Amino acid sequence: MREVYVAGTGIIPFAKYPEKTLADLGWPAVREALLESRVQPKKIGAVYCGTALGGMLAGQRVMKTLGIMGMSIVNIENACSSGSSALAAGWLAIASGQHDIVVVVGVEKLTRFNGGMVPLEHEDWEVNQGVVMPAVYAMRAQRYMHEWGLTARQLAEVSVKAHEHGALNPNAQIRKRVTVEEVMAARPVSDPFTLWHCCPTGDGAACVVLASGAAARELGAATVQLVASDITSGLYTNGYRDMTWAELTARGAHEAYEMAGVGPQDIDVAEIHDAFTIAELMYYEAFGFCERGAAYSFLRSGASSLGGSTPVNPSGGLLSRGHPLGATGVAQAVEVVRQLQGRSGAHQVEGARLGLTHATGGGISGLDHGACSIHIFKR
């Protein structure tokens, strides 16, 4: 496999843009990444577009707006991992030698659903019985609280930390700081979650340009290398499962660490899939940042905050930056690349050299999650 570098990054501020089309959300991110990379459009070998609910030919709609067409364009749906799965497809195209330069874009417009929760697949048995994503995570939270003695108040501190970080990120959808009291007193969604325990719905787009070693050196962009790219799927069971352990993420993390030849202690910055507060705590454990059951202590110690030993979600994460499904995985990549380049301003992790991104999700019966995609970047 060949070396893969990130030659350019682009992102739009995540927000609600009901008046914009999907294409109009996407093109500014692609344009920014292309201009940053100084890649000539005719050198683009392929475009991989991640979108979960953006409809047919999303990538073509974005690229034709920029007048850049004719290359291979593939649209990739993998629920909340759509963008990160597009990134994995782009990585493979470069690593395998098929292409020298590719564009990876993630784009989503959730305001088309007029607010409320993301619609799930009605063919699914549990969806048909009334399950909603907050309820699945809430039941994980309830069981985790039961087994490890975590309190609702402690869980609320995850949201406080996320919004502390997001307040520093100009691209975050929610830039308001919150207190534990505000989190606790907000509108209930699914016990123990109030609104502040749940990521907002909104719109967004992000883009990275990937290049082979030779192409990146020619562009003067051989600084941040993509050293691990992993996609896994959940294991099926209709029987018992330990819902306090993120088995899918732990398995993916093991694969990604092995591919990069690193361990959890080497990670300087991580962008992980905190769709709900409990998810962030469970993923600290699944990534090996702390022992099982020790996630709250890890949070409480400040280790996962800016200035700590392993800052997690300096962007504000899904809870604060926002979670337009297909855009999330690519936005995480943009965030980590810019962190490694020292370009993150008020939410910069000082001296970060190794960063990790993680997007997982998709609620279907019998699985932990549908998909999980993890990437590791190195300066």
Added chain:
Amino acid sequence: MKSNAISATGAASASPRMIAPQALEADENGRPQLVGGKCASCGALSFPKAEVCSDCMSDAVRPQLLQGEGVLYSYTTVHQAPRGWRVPFVLGYVDLANGLRLLAHIQARPEALRIGLSMRLATGVVAADEAGTPLATYVFTTPEERHA
């Protein structure tokens, strides 16, 4: 296996429609029974009844009556749901002794619930369709509720 019609309890006016009628049967006393599946080849159980066995890929999966008792693994009171669902409602995962875990509506006072509680199968109205017809399905209740 004979298929007796099952009717839901708790309907206000219009007669409710079952969300997944294939998953329920009535016993000789009219009490609901869950219908799952059992693989004729390897014996693996499924709920809902699988079309193909997820353990051995055999397509010989037979209907199998499942026990109506279980233990509450976790639960949550849902306050926000798509239109049609009667919020707030309680969802839970119920572990049957045969190794299956079912997601189901829990019809009990939330304050009477705790993880590890014994639960029993019933039916109940949980939603309404766009025409206003009540929708019913299998639910689990607590020992306290079933004696009330």
